Amino acid sequence: MQLRSLIRKLLSNRRSRRAVIACGAIAGLAILLVGYFILTGESVPPAAPEPTAAERFDEQFASLQKSDEAVVRMDAFEIDDAMLQKLASMDRLNTIQVDVSSVSVGTIALLAKMPKLEQLHIRNAVINDEMLAALAESPTIWLLNFPSAEISPAGIKHLEKMPSLRQLRLGIKDGDNGHGRAIAELSSLRSVHLIRVAITDEGLQSLAKMPRLESLYLDDSVITDSGWQWLFEKNPQLHVHVNQQHHDRDPQKH
Numbered sequence: 001m002q003l004r005s006l007i008r009k010l011l012s013n014r015r016s017r018r019a020v021i022a023c024g025a026i027a028g029l030a031i032l033l034v035g036y037f038i039l040t041g042e043s044v045p046p047a048a049p050e051p052t053a054a055e056r057f058d059e060q061f062a063s064l065q066k067s068d069e070a071v072v073r074m075d076a077f078e079i080d081d082a083m084l085q086k087l088a089s090m091d092r093l094n095t096i097q098v099d100v101s102s103v104s105v106g107t108i109a110l111l112a113k114m115p116k117l118e119q120l121h122i123r124n125a126v127i128n129d130e131m132l133a134a135l136a137e138s139p140t141i142w143l144l145n146f147p148s149a150e151i152s153p154a155g156i157k158h159l160e161k162m163p164s165l166r167q168l169r170l171g172i173k174d175g176d177n178g179h180g181r182a183i184a185e186l187s188s189l190r191s192v193h194l195i196r197v198a199i200t201d202e203g204l205q206s207l208a209k210m211p212r213l214e215s216l217y218l219d220d221s222v223i224t225d226s227g228w229q230w231l232f233e234k235n236p237q238l239h240v241h242v243n244q245q246h247h248d249r250d251p252q253k254h
Contacts, residue, residue, distance in 0.1 A: 053077045061086060070116070071095040078124060081107050088114060097121035097145075105130050112138040118164075121145040129155030136161040147171035147195055153182035160186060169217075171195035177203035184210050193217035193241075201227030208235050217241040 088110035175197030
C-alpha cells in the first residue's frame with residue numbers, strides 16, 4: 001500500500017511523472033539490450049580499458065607541444081625517467097610538477113639546464129646527494145619540492161650554489177638536526193618545509209637564525225613546548241605550521 005501511494009503521488013506531479021517515465025524508458029531499453037545479447041549469443045561488449053600512464057602522458061605532451069603553456073602538472077599518474085626527459089627538452093617551461101617512479105642524475109642535469117625553469121616538484125622518486133649537486137647548476141630555480149629525499153647534510157650544501165633559491169620542501173629519510181643546520185646555511189631561503197626530520201629545540205634555534213626566513217613548516221619534529229615558546233619570543237613575525245596545522249601561538253594565522 002505504501003509503494004502504491006508513493007507511485008500515485010509521484011505521478012500526480014508533472015515533473016516527477018516525467019522523471020518516472022524517463023527512468024522506465026531507460027530500464028526498458030536496458031532489458032531489451034540484455035535480452036538481445038542473450039538471444040543472439042553475443043557477449044556484452046567490455047568497458048573500454050583505462051588509459052595507461054604512457055598513453056596519458058603522450059596525450060598531454062602532444063597537447064603541450066601545440067600550446068604555449070609554461071606549467072606542467074602530471075601528478076594524477078606516474079611517469080618515468082624518459083618521459084621527464086621529454087619535458088626537460090621544452091625550454092619554455094617554468095614549472096614542472098610530476099610523480100615519477102624513478103629519476104636519473106642525467107635527467108636532473110637536463111632539468112638544471114632549462115633556461116626558464118623556476119619551480120620543480122618531484123614526488124615518489126628518491127632524490128640523492130648526486131642529484132642535488134647536478135641540480136645546483138640551475139641559476140633560475142627558486143622552489144624545490146622533493147618529499148622523498150635520501151640526502152646527507154653535505155648534499156644539502158650543494159644548494160648554496162643556487163642564487164635564486166627561495167623555497168625548499170624536503171622529506172628526508174632519517175633526517176635530523178644535522179640536516180637542519182645545513183639548511184640554515186642556505187641564506188637565500190624565505191620558506192622551509194621539512195618532513196620526517198627529527199628537529200629538536202637545538203635544531204630549531206639553528207633554523208631561526210636564517211636571515212630571510214618568513215615561513216617555517218615542520219612535520220614530525222620533536223620540538224618541545226618550551227622550544228616553540230622560545231621561537232615565538234625571538235621571532236614573533238615568523239609564520240609557523242606544525243604537522244600541516246598552524247601552531248596555536250602563531251601570530252600569523254590566516
